[in-house]
Amino acid sequence: MLEKKEHLYEKAVLVGVITQLQDEEKLHEYMDELEFLAYTAGATVEKRFTQKLTMPDSKTFVGKGKAEEIKNFVKENEIGTVIFDDELSPSQLKNLERDMEVKILDRTNLILDIFAQRAQTSYARTQVELAQYQYLLPRLTRMWTHLERQKGGIGMRGPGETEIETDRRIIRDRITLLKEKLKTIDKQMATQRNNRGKVVRAALVGYTNVGKSTLMNTLSKSDVFAENKLFATLDTTVRKVVIGNLPFLLTDTVGFIRKLPTQLVESFKSTLDEVREADLLIHVVDISHESFEDHIDSVNQILMEIEAHQKPMIMVFNKIDAFAYEKKDEDDLTPATRKNISLDEWKKTWMGKSKYPTVFISAITKENFAEMKKMIYDEVHKIHISRFPYNDFLFEYFDDEDDR
Incomplete structure (x- = not known):
């Protein structure tokens, strides 16, 4: 009987700098996220290196002494990859x-590599390939000089492995070809969106790994891939959802992230078009994450960049089942305990007083799902009757017994 082979993770170290624009607390958050990115790509982090600088060194990003320290650690511990934030x-x-x-x-490069792993359809692969080539073009000398000893592994998937394309002109021609291919597909997708008629379209948006795909599966009773890793979903998925007897289309989109590479924003334009052309945005937030407020700001910034920030929106704070805060009595000798927050307590927080309709749920346990579905129904209904004011009598809301 054959033994099951375990997946081999690459050993890596992380490097980040504290600057005037990025204090120590912010760097710690970014490094936590970078470690999750590394894990998603297939690496285990052995150590983190940080340094306080006025600005990154133009030659080696970190100072000469820190670079030497990293070099020695890497050599002594047989580390194969160094990842900079x-x-x-x-x-x-x-x-x-x-x-x-x-x-x-x-x-x-790390994010691009994860996208290369996750791309399943021809369209997603084309988008990722374009982004990779745009990233690689100014780095051709570096990439191909060291290719012989860097075959395979994180950061080396996709076009970087094709030695025949060392010539810059060929790379530029390939970029032009991919852009033309995406234009053709974008036109086809735009036609598909127009063919959906006047049905109200809602789009799930949010930071990566907040539970959008899990929520999509539950609402649409479908089977969209969901995993506790970053960028589990790359391809846009559209499903018909019916709440009460009111149908609408629900789109699951790629998750956003801080420091999102500009190459990806450009190549994933069509995916973002699904958000831009949606009638209603459902902004999903992982409230159990310690940086969820920063995640909200990051998503709102990208929505502003694609001019989708003024659309009707529902705020869905997910994973309340995973949230708990430490409660400690005034007596320092009393051990700290974990206490969950009730729905009434959530509604009294600043999140519950948002200018948008807001609901607190758990997509896994379906806690408070009935309230969320009623809220989505109400918002979709408003948009629907504005288009078809004469057939409002056709629709009414009723609770789905499956969610009780």
């Missing part, structure tokens, strides 16, 4: 790889 310039990448003699990745 910010995007590195072509010269920084080249210098760091020459000095440390290991694979150097930055946050952008």
Whole structure:
């Protein structure tokens, strides 16, 4: 009987800097996220290196002494990959790889690599390939110089492995071809959106890994891929949902993230068009995450960039089953205990007083699902009767017994 082979994770270290624009607390949050990104890509983090700088070093990002410290640790512990939290310039990448003699990745390259793993359809693969080529073009010298000893692994999937495309002109031609291919697909998708008629369209938006796909599965009774890793969903999924007897279309979109590479924003334009053309946005938030407020700001910033921030919106604070805060009595000798917050307490918080309709739920346990569905129904109904004021009598809300 064959033994089951365990997935081998690459050993990596993380590097970040504290600057005037990024204090220690913020860096800690970013490094936590970077470690999750590394895990999603297939790496285990052995150590984090941080340094306080006025601004990153133009040659090696970190100072000479810190670079030497990282080099020694990497060599002594047989680390194969060093991942930097910010995007590195072509010269920084080249210098760091020459000095440390290991694979150097930055946050952008890491995210692109995860997208390359996750892309399932031809359309998603085309989007990712375009983003990768746009990232690689100014870094051709660095990528191909070290290719012989860097075959495979994180950051080396996709076009970076094709030695025949070392010529810049060929890469530019490939980028042009991919853009034309995406234009054709974008037109087809725009036609599909127009063919959906006047049915109200709602789009799930939110930070990556907040539970959008799980919520999509529950509302539409479908089977969209969902996993506790970043960017589990790349391809846009549209499902018909009926609440009460009111039908509408629900779209699950790619999750947003802080420091989202500009190459991805451009190549995933059509995916973002689904958000831009939606009638209603359902902003899902993982309230159990310690940085959920920052996540809300990041999503709102991207919505503003794509001019979708003025659309009707519902705020859905998910994962209340996973949220708990430490309660400690005035007596320091009393051990801290974990206490969950009730729905009434949630509604009294600043989140419950949002300018948007707001609901607190658990997509896993379906807690408070009835209130959320009624809220979605009410918002979809408003949009529907504004279009078809004469057939309002056809629809009425009733509670779904499955969610009681």
